Amino acid sequence: MTEPHLEHSIFGADETHDPRRQGSVPPPEPQLRRHRARRRPARRRRRFLVLLLAIAIVGGAVYGAYRALWPVVQQLTASNDYPGPGSGQVQVTVNDGDTGRAIGVSLEKADVVKSSKAFLDAASADTRSASIQPGTYTLKKQMAAKDALAILVNPKNRTVPKVTIPEGLWLSEILARLSKSTGIPIKEYQLAAKDTASLGLPASAKGNLEGYLFPATYEFPAKSTAREQLTTMVDKTVAELSQAGVSEQDMERTMIVASIVEGEVNGKADRPKVARVIENRLTQKSGPTRGFLQMDSTVHYAVKKRGKAGTTNADRASTSPYNTYRHQGLPPGPINSPGAASIAAAAHPAPGPWLFFVTVNPATGETRFATTTAEHQANVNLFNKWCRDHAGKC
Template sequence: MRQQLEEEIFGTGQPGGGTGEPNRRAMQSFAALVVSLTVLVGGGFAAYHFIGPAIEKFVATDDYPGPGSGSVTFVVDEGASGSEIAAGLVKAGIIKSTSAFISASSATPDQAKAIQPGSYTMQKEMTAKDALAYLSDPTHRSVKRVTVREGLWASEIYPILSKASGIPVKDYQAAAKNTKALGLPAEAKGNVEGWLFPSTYEFDKKSTAADQLTTMVKQAVKVMTAEGIAKDKWEETLIMASIIEAEAGSSADRPKVSRVFWNRLDEPTGETAGFLQSDATVSYGAKRRAVAPTQAEIDDASNPYNTRAHKGLPPGPISNPGKDSIDAAVHPATGDWLYFVTVNPDTGETKFSTTFAQFLIDQNEFKAWCTANPKAKC
């Protein structure tokens, strides 16, 4: 009966043991008590009228009187089952038995379902009912929440994670080198760039730098799997998505920017001869954030990410793209554009063209913006 109750409330799993856990003989006595009372009284409401108080009295012997005292940190792990939570509470000395917690959960199933992963500062020797109510209240939950926006380099993400967690940047840098431990797919060729999926994360206080990077990599894989992208196309997709993320002036322009670059790749002997000519890739290789690269950076053929000097895609992603850019890489707009230029970086206004002559006209608008904004480092 206790196992059935656990499955109905929390789904699956067996309740754990621990200090104060009723022994097998006590549980057998409890089952016998329920059966005896059921036979004696019969079914329906009458049975509950007699059995209910008996059950409550039995469970009460396995519950602390409360209200509790002292302070103890309790962690609900991601994906923890109800039985695991109950067993952990017993082990921490917060509740007396798992049976009391499961009983409280059966009485208020909405509270049981509201428990979220995170750290909670609780008291020892609480009643199971109070412990459940405390865990179900999100205001009592303490997690490391950090937002990583789209388009950042891995080297820019580590300080953001470090500031939120207190873990040194060097720990993230070291963790990023152990790509096997992070679960980085072989397609990434040992480079985490592009695979640290941007989102808002809630990391447990005990999470390490490796734990956090692993979560981000898993999320990237999850998104690409949901997109239906073939595994042998994951790296290519992320490379293209990262360029789109860096180059698109607005979300609406992403599919059109994607089309421009795919058109260039699809025509290696055409007008653009297979050169992407992306300023963002040049700047990434030069490791300098700028609206546009310098002429010296453009002329630097030693930069493997210089797509003005080298045909095709760069050797790896140039940023960590979000879902919209991944969508755009997979589903480019329909069109024959070969050129585009963001004529106003402040507003993101971008103009697309099919000829180099029109591109030069559009580019003059961008140059005019640069002249009016000398601090923009054009």
């Protein structure tokens, strides 16, 4: 009886405590799943917060970059040209030798164009840009580059200090004209005229500037100095002498003869014949002239008299070395600034035997030539008749 009881109690204990049979104790695996399920929402919230923070950081960086780079982007994408038409007035000077880039920089500094590049782009597209001339131009502020270019390529829109020096003026007269036309004080011209070494004067001139300021119409750069202007004029004279085939050692003599030709001839005709008369008289050691030029123009220079043809007895009595009635040979220097025609005539006199000439009609410049004293006297009589018919002109 005892054994069955023990067996029963063993099986009974096993049955009572077997969780699989009674179901009172939950299995461990489902319990772990519930704990994990409770932790997942917390992890998701943390991940969301981290994501939001990352988005905020990235967004801030993007915004900062946007703030920093936007002006650069605007600059890169903005037009480098004004739309025009501009307003107001501004003057811009184009100097001799200025390149297109230099002109563009000047326009940009004056706020005529938005950028020099805009002007260069407009100039490269217009072949007329190569013809822009030195001068001062009146433009508007904030113009379109092509409109500014259109003004610059039209010579009518420029203003320049312009001065015209006619043939035959004395040095003193030329300096006065230059000063009046340019506004530079005459003292600056007189001072520059003394420094002939810096003006490019030929050595044969021996420092005498008379005659070497070439007569022409000049358009000097707006800011040119008195010395620069005189240098330009001397360079022009030297160029004309070289073109006429005159060597440097012969330049002074040629200029003296040319200045006498200029002073004696009214008009374009007969200059080479007048030059021949001068050369013939210089070589004649005897006869009616005996080496005396007897030119009224040299006496006019000696006594500084303008406005009348011929000379008086008092004028011809002057002791000046420029009085060729009293002194044989050429005067010591040029008596005026001769033009190209007179320089060419002095360099290449016409062949002929003439010893005399006289302008029988100063109004028209009609000049007659002679080889004998009698022929010359007949021509002089014609001149005297003209003077009687035109009182106060001789």
